[in-house]
Amino acid sequence: MTMVAMNPPPQWVDTHCHLDAPEFDADRDAVAARARAAGVGLQVLPAVKAAAFDTVRDLAHRHGLAYALGIHPLEAGQAQDADLDRLEAALAAHRDDPRLVAVGEIGLDHFVPGLDLARQDRFYAHQLRLAQRFGLPVILHVRRSADGLLRHLRRIDVPGGIAHAFNGSDAQAAHFVQRGFRLGFGGAMTFERALQIRHLAAMLPDTVPVLETDAPDIPPQWLYVRADERDARPPSRNEPAELPRIARTLAELRGWSLEDTARRTTANAVAALPRLAGLMAPHAVNPAGLAQ
Numbered sequence: 001m002t003m004v005a006m007n008p009p010p011q012w013v014d015t016h017c018h019l020d021a022p023e024f025d026a027d028r029d030a031v032a033a034r035a036r037a038a039g040v041g042l043q044v045l046p047a048v049k050a051a052a053f054d055t056v057r058d059l060a061h062r063h064g065l066a067y068a069l070g071i072h073p074l075e076a077g078q079a080q081d082a083d084l085d086r087l088e089a090a091l092a093a094h095r096d097d098p099r100l101v102a103v104g105e106i107g108l109d110h111f112v113p114g115l116d117l118a119r120q121d122r123f124y125a126h127q128l129r130l131a132q133r134f135g136l137p138v139i140l141h142v143r144r145s146a147d148g149l150l151r152h153l154r155r156i157d158v159p160g161g162i163a164h165a166f167n168g169s170d171a172q173a174a175h176f177v178q179r180g181f182r183l184g185f186g187g188a189m190t191f192e193r194a195l196q197i198r199h200l201a202a203m204l205p206d207t208v209p210v211l212e213t214d215a216p217d218i219p220p221q222w223l224y225v226r227a228d229e230r231d232a233r234p235p236s237r238n239e240p241a242e243l244p245r246i247a248r249t250l251a252e253l254r255g256w257s258l259e260d261t262a263r264r265t266t267a268n269a270v271a272a273l274p275r276l277a278g279l280m281a282p283h284a285v286n287p288a289g290l291a292q
């Protein structure tokens with residue numbers, strides 16, 4: 001078979017986008033279309049609560065994207081215990097859905113004050129066990145909570161996944177990597193003062209970084225509106241079409257070409273969430289010519 005020499009445009013994967021968020025109610029279809037036009041071939045839509053399980057699945061099917069099912073630590077307080085049963089039922093009902101790629105967004109938040117930490121812990125551990133049982137990777141929310149997350153991962157072995165918006169120490173990063181996790185980098189990396197995030201993005205092994213927007217949250221530096229400007233300008237909304245521009249920061253930090261950045265981060269996303277392979281355009285999955 002002869003390979004035709006041709007370089008298709010890079011295809012990006014936004015490994016973390018809340019397309020179901022109310023911020024997108026007015027123009028969700030346009031947001032999805034802009035992302036695709038910008039070369040973001042896939043997005044992973046993690047649910048944050050049981051009421052969103054059907055919504056993210058419908059959106060993923062409607063727009064040709066991927067989704068994850070889980071209860072976010074910041075939602076654990078309002079969630080009912082029965083929501084864990086709803087999660088289990090949804091994972092069982094859709095276990096053969098190729099667009100269901102992970103259990104998430106789950107995890108621990110030790111930053112927001114006043115949360116019920118024991119309840120967060122219980123929801124997180126229960127959902128790790130579900131991921132283990134269904135053989136799915138997990139998408140982790142980690143905010144000042146890396147050690148707590150790792151403590152449970154040592155007890156409950158899951159098939160890896162992504163620690164999203166990672167902002168831990170070098171040692172914590174190494175522990176996640178040892179457990180087969182990829183680390184998510186997004187808008188926060190575009191701020192020059194984000195020294196530790198940029199250090200990690202530059203220094204981690206090639207096989208570790210994946211890209212994400214966390215849209216509508218974590219606006220990159222060029223969309224950010226300072227608190228003292230917010231009377232004059234509306235708060236900024238991040239969107240998945242920003243991913244290729246965010247990726248330029250990763251490319252600069254690592255000394256990669258933009259094409260290499262797309263190929264490598266896509267390959268890393270597929271390694272973290274293997275079901276993505278079945279959803280990608282063929283040239284994006286098989287990174288021909290990628291130096292090892």
Ligand SMILES: [Zn+2]
Nearest residue numbers: 016018105214
């Ligand atoms: Zn999120």
